[in-house]
Amino acid sequence: MAIKKVVANVEEACRGIESSMTLMLGGFGLCGIPENCISQLVKLGVNDLTCISNNAGVDDFGLGLLLQGRQIRKMISSYVGENDEFERQMLSGELEVDLIPQGSLAERCRAGGAGIPAFFTPAGYGTEVGEGKEVRMFDGKPHILESALTADFAIVKAWKGDEAGNLIYRATARNFNPMMAMAGKITIAEVEELVPLGELDPNEIHTPGIFVQRIFQGNSYEKRIEQRTVRPRN
Amino acid sequence: MLDKNGIAQRIAQELQDGYYVNLGIGIPTLVANYIPENINVEFQSENGVLGMGPFPFEGDENADLINAGKQTITTMPGAVFFDSATSFAMIRGQHVQLTVLGAMEVSQNGDIANWKIPGKMVKGMGGAMDLVASAENIIVAMMHTNKAGESKLLADCTLPLTGVGCVKKVVTNLATLDIKDGAFHLLERAPGVSVEEIVQATAGKLIVPPHVPEMQL
Numbered sequence: 533m534a535i536k537k538v539v540a541n542v543e544e545a546c547r548g549i550e551s552s553m554t555l556m557l558g559g560f561g562l563c564g565i566p567e568n569c570i571s572q573l574v575k576l577g578v579n580d581l582t583c584i585s586n587n588a589g590v591d592d593f594g595l596g597l598l599l600q601g602r603q604i605r606k607m608i609s610s611y612v613g614e615n616d617e618f619e620r621q622m623l624s625g626e627l628e629v630d631l632i633p634q635g636s637l638a639e640r641c642r643a644g645g646a647g648i649p650a651f652f653t654p655a656g657y658g659t660e661v662g663e664g665k666e667v668r669m670f671d672g673k674p675h676i677l678e679s680a681l682t683a684d685f686a687i688v689k690a691w692k693g694d695e696a697g698n699l700i701y702r703a704t705a706r707n708f709n710p711m712m713a714m715a716g717k718i719t720i721a722e723v724e725e726l727v728p729l730g731e732l733d734p735n736e737i738h739t740p741g742i743f744v745q746r747i748f749q750g751n752s753y754e755k756r757i758e759q760r761t762v763r764p765r766n
Numbered sequence: 767m768l769d770k771n772g773i774a775q776r777i778a779q780e781l782q783d784g785y786y787v788n789l790g791i792g793i794p795t796l797v798a799n800y801i802p803e804n805i806n807v808e809f810q811s812e813n814g815v816l817g818m819g820p821f822p823f824e825g826d827e828n829a830d831l832i833n834a835g836k837q838t839i840t841t842m843p844g845a846v847f848f849d850s851a852t853s854f855a856m857i858r859g860q861h862v863q864l865t866v867l868g869a870m871e872v873s874q875n876g877d878i879a880n881w882k883i884p885g886k887m888v889k890g891m892g893g894a895m896d897l898v899a900s901a902e903n904i905i906v907a908m909m910h911t912n913k914a915g916e917s918k919l920l921a922d923c924t925l926p927l928t929g930v931g932c933v934k935k936v937v938t939n940l941a942t943l944d945i946k947d948g949a950f951h952l953l954e955r956a957p958g959v960s961v962e963e964i965v966q967a968t969a970g971k972l973i974v975p976p977h978v979p980e981m982q983l
Contacts, residue, residue, distance in 0.1 A: 613890065655896040
């Protein structure tokens with residue numbers, strides 16, 4: 533029988549998250565972020581966190597909510613441009629920031645979950661990112677050594693999930709979620725729709741439930757749009 | 767002189783049938799508006815979609831469907847979604863044939879700076895470092911000078927680098943230039959722009975051939 537991962541609610545899902553821990557949070561911009569768990573982290577008041585997430589939310593949504601409460605000590609991200617409070621805390625030195633190329637961030641999470649301690653990539657060679665890192669030539673081209681990332685808790689958001697923790701994402705809300713799900717010592721998945729075993733087609737699953745320790749159905753998703761761009765109907 | 771749309775229109779002439787293309791934020795995004803007729807290209811957005819379509823009709827926006835600029839988008843028939851690691855496998859693995867991105871500075875050696883102004887602005891590099899480190903074919907789309915009127919085509923970049931020796935072509939509001947052998951090579955003038963104006967606005971080493979044709983748009 534399948535091993536069931538279901539927990540009752542966000543409180544149970546986030547049990548054990550403490551100050552000074554390292555967390556991974558899925559999402560790209562505000563797309564595919566674990567809204568329920570972020571709210572719970574605000575409620576828990578844990579601080580001194582290291583957060584690994586591609587972006588830092590906006591001032592009043594996503595990880596911006598944790599920044600407002602000064603709950604984050606260090607951010608590991610690739611792009612943080614849409615958040616004034618973030619930029620203020622970073623330039624004033626209150627917030628430690630490690631900016632790394634987006635592809636390296638994704639691969640470092642994947643490596644962390646896949647048991648690969650480090651890898652060579654050309655991205656960042658000759659820039660600040662490459663400073664102090666081992667350089668090796670492959671096919672006549674310089675590459676830098678990047679190490680794997682793991683986290684005490686990885687927190688991901690999926691569209692559908694089943695009781696075994698198998699996950700399916702929707703459209704570009706997938707982004708970093710699958711790699712981060714692999715890289716958490718404990719991975720929490722919040723889903724829009726939690727279904728019984730057998731409801732999901734095994735052919736269609738993006739994240740196998742083996743990577744997920746806790747799953748729950750989230751509620752009240754705001755799914756805020758960061759840049760609403762449209763064309764007229766006529 | 768070209769405006770942003772003109773720059774995009776000129777770059778669109780570089781598109782070839784069967785190209786997978788990654789367009790950066792800003793002017794590069796506009797290139798999608800000028801795809802030549804009777805060629806097929808597919809746009810890749812590094813947040814995880816290949817086969818991007820135009821912006822949605824009002825009311826059809828989907829919060830789960832955005833591009834790397836966090837704008838709401840649509841998809842074309844045959845589109846596909848994937849995770850960020852797969853996305854950068856496409857980029858690093860050179861499966862994407864053309865990358866167009868903006869820049870604050872470009873040097874005569876093909877170095878590019880576009881992610882940080884120390885002490886002032888730090889947005890992060892996003893996917894730009896992965897893109898410029900691996901792409902074979904990189905075109906920079908930018909204004910020839912900054913808001914203070916200073917050249918953005920330099921002997922050496924003054925800002926923190928995004929990548930070294932990677933840019934091969936630059937299209938600005940004034941000109942199309944190739945970068946090779948440690949110099950900018952003037953290929954075309956923008957409509958109504960003289961060679962002298964381009965020389966004035968270019969701080970790096972510039973090679974000017976005897977005849978410089980005007981761009982055909």
